[in-house]
Amino acid sequence: MESLAELYSTYQSTLAYVGLNALLALSVYATLSCGQLALSSAGFAAIGAYAASILTLNFHVAFPFALLAAVVLPMIVAVPLGLPVLRIRGVFLAIATVAFGEVVRLGLVNWDYVNGAQGLVAIPQKTEVWMVYVAVALALLLFARLRGSKWGFALEAIREDEPAARTMGIHTTVYKLAMLVVGAALAGLAGALEAHFSFMVAPNGFAFGRVVDMLVFAVVGGTVAYYGPVVGAAFLTILPEALRVIAPLLGIEPGPLRALVNGVVLLLVILFLPNGIVSLPSRLAARRKARSAAA
Amino acid sequence: MRFPVRSFLAALAALAFAGPALAQQTVRIGAALSMTGPAAAYGANQKTGILAAIDEVNGSGALKGVKLEAVIEDDASTKEQGIAVFQKLINQSKVAAIIGPTLSNTAFATNPLAQAAKVPVVAVSNTAPKGITDIGDSIWRVSLTEGQVIPGALKTLQAKLGFKKAAVLYGNDDAFTKAGYDVMKAALADLKIQVLGEQTFAKPDRDYNAQLTSLLGTKPDILVVSALIENASGIVAQARQLGWKGPIFGGNGFNNPVLMKNAGPAAEGVYVGTAWNRASTDEANTKFLALMKSRGVDPDQFCAQAYTGVLVIAEAIKQAGTKGGRDDVKAGFAKVKGLATPLGKFSFLPNRDGDHTPAIQVVKDGKFQILQ
């Protein structure tokens, strides 16, 4: 029993971050599910994190209301952002949203009210691990419901071939904007939960690299299924901790090994498992079938 | 096979004589350092300092019956891994104390955990004025804040050089350099020095020509800079190239031999207000420099402070009666007074911040020298 409790306290934060990263991965997935590569989640996470933290620190607002603000404010911002930006195709959309994220970060760095680069500290720790997983569960529920519905088919159609979908009478802009707003809400929530878990928030936590990480979680897990990003987030969040244990046994420094392993895993997945980890079981099954058919 | 009686008896005898030595207690000291990520250069230097200090303490036999062991983990310059590392050190490695983390921003996230678990933390590179030691009575600090270093240094320099107008350049996207700037600005105001212009840069920038041209155009008497070493060398070199021959004053980030290595002759006449006086002839410092040299390392301030962190922990263990439990170390910290370290005679202040005499150095003939 003692060692189980010990194990939990050692890895409690990893557990929390698996959930937080899952939320962020799902926020990127929201727009990927209709074929849009929007990399605005770091910016929205920043907005949510700072909004909630300012409310709890300076205005002593109750945590649930702070979380509400963290969800609603990014959703509001997503609309004027999305309308002009979702008209842009492919990689250009990604770049525009990255620019948005950088502008948010630079705004925070230069804003004295939030201490610029030093960020907000001594944020009361209100987030508990179960809250994060409730949020993840709700998000998964949302995506699961979308799946077989009219909405889900529309998203699928837009992802497959947007001009064709438009010709078929689907209001592509509405759907794309809606998913951007959903993604913004998830990112804002994740940002606020993280800020209230780790006692502090600073602009450098929302740089370009962060949103790239989120994209990688989603892609490595697999964007063919709505639970793929969660699998990817879990795998890539646990990986550094696993390496921390494994590397010394091999006599290697865990730090540089982690950076290398991340790159290699990502490359292998993209090249050989394009639909992500979640496609592994079906790929193996197909291979086995092909092999037994050939036999 | 017959029982090897003779060897058995010999082994028993050896064990009997070795008895006292076996009663050694291993005290684990954890270190959460940034070995990868943007702060990797500082973390690497801290690691060399810590390992050298541990070897030194163990080798000198100052702690009878206690052997120090380092458990160094990488926090990747992120708070996420910082938290994971702290929890591992506290719950799994069961360390007696934690040195670090490298970055103040990470510290804000990790130290509350140590405080809650009553594990002493020794901050050796956090310079944020607030939010470190005020987290609680388990958090202690060896690194002087910019507020303890800069005002005194500027005052001394002003008395010597007599400048009246300054231009300020600082990195505004890093907590370390931003904190430095805040202190510099207040100190300049206190000394009634007019600030003719202020400019900022970001840590990844390498081109500062536009900012420097703008600042130098205001014709200041002195250029005051708050930067980390990767920017400092470039700033100094570019300022000189643009024709600036006047004095340049830098904070803790400048206190690094890489400054002279990368800026070369441009670094002549750069003044550095710093926690560690590299040119100090104190025995503790010369011993430290020689030790690091024998290990092939040219130490910087991060190295010296991390080294001192271990010395302070060792002293605390000694003061606690050579006991290495977490509470023992904490109790021992309060008794650390005037400890001889490379940083000078070190004690803790009542608020658990560090206290030793800071220095102001000048680069002369390619070396840091004490300002006369």
Next chain:
Amino acid sequence: MSGQQVINGLFLGGIYALFALGYTLVFGVLDILNLAHAAVFMLAAFVALTLVSAAHANLLVALPVAVVFAGLLGLVLERIAFRPLRGRSDSNISGLISSLAMAAIFEAIAHEIWGPNTARFPFDTLPDQQLQILGGVVSRLQLTIIGVSLGMFLVLWWLVQRTRLGREIRAVAESPRAARVLGVNVDRAIAWAFFISSALGGAAGVLFALSFNSVSPDMGRGVELKGLAVIILGGMGSMTGAVVAGFALGLTEVLVVSHLGGSYRDAVSFAALFLILVLRPRGLFGAPSLREA
């Protein structure tokens, strides 16, 4: 804006233009953002540094070697990270990600071999001299860089517009299928495009390292996003655009710094990038897109 600031802007612009030239070539040909460009930039600088400081090679030898090395890295990139993905429907996302993976691997390797600290070329690598022009000070090295960017642009322009290889690359950029039908060896053309692009990136890296006396595994960080802004502003695939936008961005940044302060410098670049994407995604010189979303 003073003469000195104009010089500063041209110098900064030259760096941006050089970095963007290679970047835009691949972007134009394959419609893929090669996020490993900055890593190649960095590795070339390290190779040149090692040749000069450890092997005591002359810069005139080290520079071409580093540039060729960078070109070869480009071939490796193409073979490992991009070719297997060609033909996939989501190739622009997967290409982005695989280039990201390669960038992470390159950076990890550099960190392992050379460590995290910032290094510089030995002081006598390039004898330098200050010149007075336009009421400001400029070093011979800075002038060299401005000159080299313009020179590279001319060479590249000649290569793409006047040689057969260039014609093939342009054909592939237009439509790989049509090009293949017309007898162009598409694989070879793309490989060449990567070689040239990465060689340019490598040249940019070495010159950058020389100008700022700074080589570190993360040295690409400051230019990679700016480089992106330049190629978007200039127009995807347009070399003229890369050069014009590069110099324009350099001058604009310097203008912003001297009048508004350094804090606004990056924000202005990203805001400009955002506006261009929203108002005129093809940039200043890009061709209007035939395939709409």
